[in-house]
Amino acid sequence: MVEKVEKRAIVGWRNLALGCAILEAGSSTQLLTGTWRLQHPVIDQQLCNRCGLCYIYCPDMAIIKTPAGAYEHDLNYCKGCGICAEECPKKAITMVEEEE
Amino acid sequence: MPTRTPIEVSIAISKAVQQADVDVIAAYPITPQTHIVEHLSELVADGELQAAFINVESEHSALSAVIGAAAAGASTFTASCSQGLALMHEILFIAASLRLPIVMVVTTRALSGPISIWNDHSDIMAERDIGWLQVFCETGQEAYDAVLQAFRIVRDPKVQLPMMVNVDGFNLTHVIEPVYLFEQEEIRDYLPEHRQLLRLDIDHPLTMGPVGVPEVYTEAKKQVDAALVGAKPVVLAAWQEFAERYGRFYQPVETYQVEGAEIILLTMGVISRTAMSAVDRLRATGKPVGLVRLRLWRPFPLEELRNCVRHAKIIAVIDRHLSLGAHGGPVCLEVRAALYDLPERLRIFGFVLGLGGRDVTVADFLEIVDRAEHYAAAGQPEEYSLIGLREV
Structure with a gap:
């Protein structure tokens, strides 16, 4: 199961680095683009044949391969674009509306 | 010396x-x-x-x-x-x-x-x-x-x-x-060494100018x-x-003859010298006219401007740019907004002149003072006045 990431990079203007500079590498992992999402994907693990096309097509690297070989979405970063659902040859992924 | x-x-x-x-x-x-x-x-x-x-x-x-x-x-x-x-x-x-x-x-x-x-x-x-x-x-x-x-x-x-x-x-x-002109050693102590808090440095890598997400x-x-x-x-x-x-003193807002002035010309830049001559000529006739020159434009010197003009009655703001489609030149709009909250409402009129290199003369400022007085007495004027405009 993918763990939820705490927002650390998003600070108030008084704590922002001079000129909005980024002083450390890897800060984009702290920007939770999953908050932009209107729909989230749900995988039917019974239908999934582990082909990995969703993993390849995902533009945000928001699909994780588990040690057991299954695929899961990382909802910290999944923007809900639906490409994985569109490309899945087994129609194992469905997009579900986010609740208010 | x-x-x-x-x-x-x-x-x-x-x-x-x-x-x-x-x-x-x-x-x-x-x-x-x-x-x-x-x-x-x-x-x-x-x-x-x-x-x-x-x-x-x-x-x-x-x-x-x-x-x-x-x-x-x-x-x-x-x-x-x-x-x-x-x-x-x-x-x-x-x-x-x-x-x-x-x-x-x-x-x-x-x-x-x-x-x-x-x-x-x-x-x-x-x-x-x-x-x-x-x-x-x-x-x-x-x-x-x-x-x-x-x-x-x-x-x-x-x-x-x-x-x-x-x-x-x-x-x-x-x-x-x-x-x-300074000798180099005269100015050396006034100017600090150039220093920058953040700069590109291979030993201390950083990113400048990243995407600013919402x-x-x-x-x-x-x-x-x-x-x-x-x-x-x-x-x-x-x-x-x-x-x-x-021994040379500069202020965000420079003033000339504003003591007791009821009408103030507000200018920026080199035409202020011509405006001073106009003020001298009007003061010689007993007319209480003064000059305010905005020197610091950004950050806008709000408090200094208010303090210079609060005892006047009429401000004639001179713009050297026409803000097309707006209701006045940009300096006039900003000055009017800056003075709106004063307890005593000033009459503020906008004048545009000296566009595209047209000469700005003492006579122009005399006309501006004359028109501003007329507007103040005769009621609401047009939104701005172009000085020296040929109609036909």
């Missing part, structure tokens, strides 16, 4: 840049800025200024090159105006948003069209929101001093923003004036605005120390 040297104001400006010991200059020639950068390129070529002079193919590239050099920690200078300044437009915002201490001289000139190489403020008035400190100069001495002061101000760790020194094209840049863009903008507004005490301290050291 220092002596005054007759010198073309553009050359005096170049001298100030040389004395500030810049590292990198990148510029593209445009009338009437050319004498400044041509002279600087001569100083570099002759070995009298140890700096890199980068020849570029456009003003967009000039400011981009300066930003790159500044990001690496160099003390930098450029100059432009009019179409060249307009071509820099998108890069101007980036210099401020990256918090880079760049100094630039704008030799204010009309924007096309129609094509005009002559002086007004239409180029610079399109750059009000760029996040740079801005001053407008009246004399050659002031232009020379302002450039030196600008290097001091932008190098302050509390500022770390770019600054523009606006000098009226031709009407100030190309005149020969008596100017007190989660940080607002905060990034607030940071620049707070720095710009917060720069005013640094500006005042720099001018105060300059006065104590060298």
Whole structure:
């Protein structure tokens, strides 16, 4: 199961680095683009044949391969674009509306 | 005892840049800025200024090159105006948003069209929101001093923003004036070593100019605005120390004969000298007229302006730019907004003159005072008045 990431990079203007500079590498992992999402994907693990096309097509690297070989979405970063659902040859992924 | 040297104001400006010991200059020639950068390129070529002079193919590239050099920690200078300044437009915002201490001289000139190489403020008035400190100069001495002061101000760790020194094209840049020029050792202690809090450094890698996602863009903008507004005490301290050291005192808002003045002319730049002559002539006839000159334009000197004019009855604001489709020139709109909350409402009238190099005369200011008095007595006038406009 993918763990939820705490927002650390998003600070108030008084704590922002001079000129909005980024002083450390890897800060984009702290920007939770999953908050932009209107729909989230749900995988039917019974239908999934582990082909990995969703993993390849995902533009945000928001699909994780588990040690057991299954695929899961990382909802910290999944923007809900639906490409994985569109490309899945087994129609194992469905997009579900986010609740208010 | 220092002596005054007759010198073309553009050359005096170049001298100030040389004395500030810049590292990198990148510029593209445009009338009437050319004498400044041509002279600087001569100083570099002759070995009298140890700096890199980068020849570029456009003003967009000039400011981009300066930003790159500044990001690496160099003390930098450029100059432009009019179409060249307009071509820099998108890069101007980036210099401020990256918090880079760049100094630039704008030799204010009309924007096309129609094509005009002559002086007004239409180029610079399109750059009000760029996040740079801005001053407008009246004399050659002031232009020379302002450039030196600008290097001091932008190098302050509390500022770390770019600054523009606006000098009226031709009407100030190309005149020969008596100017007190410093010996290098006189100015050395006033100008701190160039230092930058953040700079590109292989040993301490960082990212400058990243995407400002919606989660940080607002905060990034607030940071620049707070720095710009917060720069005013640094500006005042720099001018105060300059006065104590060298005896020339500058203020955000300069005044002339405002004591007891009921009618105040408000000007910016070199035409203020002509306005002073008009004030003298009117005062000689007993008319209580004074002059206020906005010197610091960004950050806007709200309190200083209010204090200078609060006892007057009528303010005639002179713009040298027509804000097409708006209800007045930009200076008038800002001044009116700044004075709206005063307990005693002033009558504020906007006048536009001197567009595209048209002469500004003492008679123009006499007419402005006359019209402002008439408007105040006869009720609401048109939204702005163009002085010297031919109707047919």
